[in-house]
Amino acid sequence: MDKKVLAIYWLNGRFKALSIYKGEVKAVWESPKLVEDESNFQAALTDSVSQTGYDGVKVSVLISNRKTMFHLIEVPPVTGADLEYYVERKANQLKTFDDPLAFCYKKTLPTRISNGLLINIYPRPFLEKLAEACRNIDLHLSRMFTLQSVMQMQLGSLKVPSEEVVALAADVEGATALLIGRKDGEIYFGRTIYGDWKVDAEYVGTEIMRSILFVKQQFGAMALRLFIYGNENEKWTKTLEQFVGFPVEAPSYPSTPVDWLKESLKIRDDVTDNLVTPDLRQEPQARLFLKMVGFLAVVVAVCIGGWIGFVEKNVAKQNSEYMRLIPLLEKLEGEKKVVISRKEELEHRQQFVKYVTDNITNPVPGWFFGYLCDVFPDDLVLKELHIHQTNGLWYVHIDGVVQPADNKNLEQALSFGLQLLQNRLERSPFHFKVTGKTKFDLSAAISPISNSSQNDFSSALAMRREAGISMLGDGLTNTPSSGPLSFVEKIKGKEKTVFWLEGVMQ
């Protein structure tokens, strides 16, 4: 139970308020006038707060009026949202007003056919006006119960067998609240009879019997005892027994509005027969949550705004810094073009000078030709000279014939002349190196020349060998071939006069 509660007894116009603190009644105030409907509720509530000095928030109302109507309905075996949806549809079919409805319900014992619910239908605007009236003075309507809900709690305190069906009736300011149930707290049916047994006991008794028979018809259970609550209830037991036909008992508690209010506070808020719908019941939490989420959203928005401010400030700063450098950039780009052009010009000049002035090729062919003409042996005649440069080396090819100035032997003249030419070239400033020359000794060895010529040639070779001068093809002359070679045959007649020499120089 809440620490502070303003409990209001508002039954059929009678308005009584109790300020309760930790379960103790601190102040009681009763409206001197009847509070007929919700239009007067605001004023009565304000007065009750001021008169009782209530400083809490929670408001609990025990209510009974013609706007709340009980119906017994049968429901399929569903629960949760499906049940709520089904009940709402059913309630819409049963309602007798045009306004949107609100409803609460209480599970009953199963009927003969299916599950049963005792629903209470009332206009939603009525509920919202009460909630608004509370909200207007910073109160929160958290609970509103009919007397039947409180009466249900009394079932357990009755001294009857647990399975016995009993009927409870309470005198509520000119009306009679009726509840039929069992000691174990399970109920069958509840309704409000708009009649007072003090005024018209027969009518009330008849209506009670009708309800009992309705329960018998629907549930197959028959109440055989009636308990009546209210002031001086014991006086009316005999009267009512005449009409209901079974024993009527009169418990002493609860009997006054204060008793009923105290008992009503024992009911939990979140039961399904609370007339305050869950959305209104949880409104403070919803508002608090909404405020927190709103605050959080604002905090997030502010943080994001701060972030954006930070980013935009930096963007603007960097942008202005960049814009400030734009003229410098243009100037630098111009300067860069100039210096790059200068660099390229310089590199071009360096390359140009290097290519043009480095590695100048000397007119070696002319020099060599001139030198060759000077050193060419007298017995040899130059027929062809070819000098060309490849990969930095000069390749020289010399072709010629031998023409002895006197009656020298041809082979001897050629041998000595060619060797003389080789020696002169290799000792020249051209760093000449012979890479090949005519192998005259081979031709001499195999050619069919006269015996005298062969002897002369052999003696010439012998002279050179005696002098220690080696000759190309010396190895071949030691193993003369017995027969002529085809190549030799081809150059027959010329082989003795033609020579060639090849070499390289740097």
Add this chain to the structure above:
Amino acid sequence: MKFFLPRLPKSFTRHLPERLLIIFVFLLALVIAYWSITKRYPLIGEYQKKSQSIHSLEDEVQRIKAQYPEQILKETESGYLRAMDFVFTNEDHIKFWFDYFQQRAGLVGLEMKQQLISNDIIKTVKAPIFLRSYQVELKPLQHYSTNTLSPHERLLSFLYELSTNQYKRLDFVELKAAGDGNQLEQAIVGIKLWYFTNAP
């Protein structure tokens, strides 16, 4: 939808405008934050990079300036112009050069014919240098009796003239002489001329 909507709890529709406003504010804030993070924030880095690139450019320009001061151009001017003197700078110049030596060849009893063999390119940073290879054919004139020198001596004399006292670079790369002793029948000289069209 019709089946579902009525099942919505009343608490859902309670404070709906406020909730929608909060959601809107929250989503708007998130969208703006996303935009700021993905679009605007990178701009800071971009501008910083641009600024840094300008400073880097400044350093680079200063470095190149220091590396290649204007003074160097002046210092290399004379060497460059001297090297420029070694190359031919226009076609007329080459033609004039060959005409001159044809006349000179005629004076020593030689007939001279030249033929362009190849035109190689040597690339430099600014403009290419062309290396033109010519084959010059020299033959003794048939009816030439004013000179008592032998053909090969005339050829030697002409080669000497061709290869010395040249104010242009001339590379001899080949010589082919054919004849019979002092009777030169033909000489072919391979030469290369340096040619630069973009000369100042």
